[in-house]
Amino acid sequence: MSDCIFCKIISGEIPSATVYENDECKVILDRFPSNKGHVLILPKEHVANIFEIDPALAGRLFTLAAKIAPVMKDTFRFENMNVLQNNGPVAGQTVSHFHIHLIPRYENDGVNVSWKQLDLTDSEIEEIRKSLTDNLNL
Ligand code: 5GP
Ligand code: ZN
Numbered sequence: 049m050s051d052c053i054f055c056k057i058i059s060g061e062i063p064s065a066t067v068y069e070n071d072e073c074k075v076i077l078d079r080f081p082s083n084k085g086h087v088l089i090l091p092k093e094h095v096a097n098i099f100e101i102d103p104a105l106a107g108r109l110f111t112l113a114a115k116i117a118p119v120m121k122d123t124f125r126f127e128n129m130n131v132l133q134n135n136g137p138v139a140g141q142t143v144s145h146f147h148i149h150l151i152p153r154y155e156n157d158g159v160n161v162s163w164k165q166l167d168l169t170d171s172e173i174e175e176i177r178k179s180l181t182d183n184l185n186l
Contacts, residue, residue: 049094054145058092068116073109075116078149082159085124087150089113095146097135106146113148120150128153130161 049055056062058074065077067087078086089109095101117129132149134141153159168176 049145052094052145053143054090054147055094058090068112072105073112075112082149083152083154083157085120085126085152087116087120089116089148089150091146096144097141097146098133099135101146109146109148113150117150120152124152126152126154130159132161 053062057064057076064074064079066074067077068075069092072092074090074092076088076090078088089112091101091105091109093105095105098106113131117131121127121129130149130151130153132151133147134149151159151161
């Protein structure tokens with residue numbers, strides 16, 4: 049994708065602080081981090097979001113996240129982390145190339161990853177559960 053920032057980073061057209069790469073992914077530092085040590089995991093193939101990615105590739109990217117997270121924890125000496133993955137502008141995605149955020153969390157760091165909680169009834173929960181389960185063919 050010629051106008052995709054992450055594709056330009058992957059091709060080397062835009063420089064990045066690269067932590068790791070292999071034939072299908074690149075792990076970089078976020079250039080505008082929410083916290084020190086904010087890491088992004090990107091597939092090298094341009095895929096917009098979770099709805100378009102090959103689930104097996106997503107699995108390998110999340111496996112990588114689980115391998116990198118404890119190393120970040122030991123390196124930067126934090127105890128808490130958010131693993132975040134935004135899909136679509138309403139959900140906060142600003143770069144339309146699939147990526148996983150690994151965000152170190154420190155006490156009183158001011159980072160805000162939160163939502164208000166809906167007060168649904170048990171029957172509303174059941175209706176939602178049933179509609180999704182009825183459509184799942186795993
Ligand atoms: P999103 O909002 O799409 O979930 O996350 C996009 C992330 O990409 C943001 O955290 C933003 O700081 C980061 N970002 C945007 N432009 C660049 C860039 O040129 N280089 C790097 N390394 N990160 C970028
Ligand atoms: Zn791209």
